[in-house]
Amino acid sequence: MSTSPPSFPDLAGKVVVVTGASRGIGEAVALGFAAAGARLVLASRKAEGGLTAVAGKIQSQGGEAVAVACHTGRMADVEALAARAKEAFGGVDVLVNNAATNPHYGPLLAAAEGQWDKTFEVNVKGYAHTIRACLPLMKERGGGAVVNVASVAGLVPHSGLGVYGVSKAAVIMLTRTLAMELARENVRVNAIAPGLIETRFSEALWATPEMRERALRSIPQRRIGQPEDLVGAVLYLASDAARFTTGAVLVIDGGQTLGGAY
Numbered sequence: 700m701s702t703s704p705p706s707f708p709d710l711a712g713k714v715v716v717v718t719g720a721s722r723g724i725g726e727a728v729a730l731g732f733a734a735a736g737a738r739l740v741l742a743s744r745k746a747e748g749g750l751t752a753v754a755g756k757i758q759s760q761g762g763e764a765v766a767v768a769c770h771t772g773r774m775a776d777v778e779a780l781a782a783r784a785k786e787a788f789g790g791v792d793v794l795v796n797n798a799a800t801n802p803h804y805g806p807l808l809a810a811a812e813g814q815w816d817k818t819f820e821v822n823v824k825g826y827a828h829t830i831r832a833c834l835p836l837m838k839e840r841g842g843g844a845v846v847n848v849a850s851v852a853g854l855v856p857h858s859g860l861g862v863y864g865v866s867k868a869a870v871i872m873l874t875r876t877l878a879m880e881l882a883r884e885n886v887r888v889n890a891i892a893p894g895l896i897e898t899r900f901s902e903a904l905w906a907t908p909e910m911r912e913r914a915l916r917s918i919p920q921r922r923i924g925q926p927e928d929l930v931g932a933v934l935y936l937a938s939d940a941a942r943f944t945t946g947a948v949l950v951i952d953g954g955q956t957l958g959g960a961y
């Protein structure tokens with residue numbers, strides 16, 4: 700399987716903010732944009748460690764990247780993130796809202812208030828506030844593109860992932876609402892809804908052979924997705940190739956949510 704991202708020449712030189720870029724899907728997406736010639740503003744809660752390593756990888760390949768410590772659930776942090784993008788590269792063209800959390804596995808009604816708050820603070824308010832912080836910089840440049848990382852858990856109920864699923868359903872409505880509200884500003888807002896992707900985040904769903912086998916049975920393509928499987932879709936939605944697409948939710952799940960019968 701080739702992992703080289705498709706080419707979107709208009710992304711060269713664009714300033715792209717990726718949250719949750721220290722590992723997993725955010726890292727793969729950041730490396731994909733860098734390979735397309737974009738300049739990267741990378742965010743996660745800690746700058747040292749993974750985030751700095753991803754920035755270093757991009758720089759060692761001749762690309763441009765800055766690593767910014769930013770808790771996306773905190774308004775002051777995301778405002779500082781946007782300010783850093785302005786300082787480093789003069790503005791923002793693309794925002795990939797990717798950082799999310801899931802502090803509660805189990806029945807929806809068993810979640811504690813703090814778990815609800817944490818989930819919505821990062822997964823929903825965090826996405827909205829990061830868009831709000833980057834929007835003036837996109838407007839200064841005549842427009843931009845937002846790609847929100849949602850989940851198939853926001854489309855169909857997943858046992859044990861109820862609170863997270865409700866937050867991802869909110870991301871989908873956030874995407875559709877802002878697509879409508881920001882269209883006149885020439886800012887497109889789209890989402891991807893990945894199925895099971897092999898990262899630390901989803902480890903509880905594939906870590907043992909039994910769990911992996913159970914997961915594979917639910918995926919018609921018979922494999923668990925890799926972060927690189929999402930890169931082409933994110934670059935496409937951010938690029939001029941998708942210039943007439945806004946408010947779309949692209950499902951990328953190996954057929955998991957097709958609902959087919961065997």
Ligand SMILES: NC(=O)c1ccc[n+]([C@@H]2O[C@H](COP(=O)([O-])OP(=O)(O)OC[C@H]3O[C@@H](n4cnc5c(N)ncnc54)[C@H](OP(=O)(O)O)[C@@H]3O)[C@@H](O)[C@H]2O)c1
Pocket residue numbers: 718719720721722723724725742743744745769770771772796797798799800821848849850851892893894895896897898899900901
């Ligand atoms: N893996 C899957 O099966 C799957 C499926 C569908 C959707 N998704 C979605 O894909 C996105 C990325 O998930 P992943 O699987 O790549 O997870 P991951 O490997 O655990 O990476 C999560 C990233 O988010 C950062 N992060 C977490 N909380 C943050 C916060 N409050 N502020 C800033 N950064 C934060 C982490 O860095 P720090 O710890 O340094 O902050 C890390 O860079 C999420 O939106 C997730 O919901 C994943």
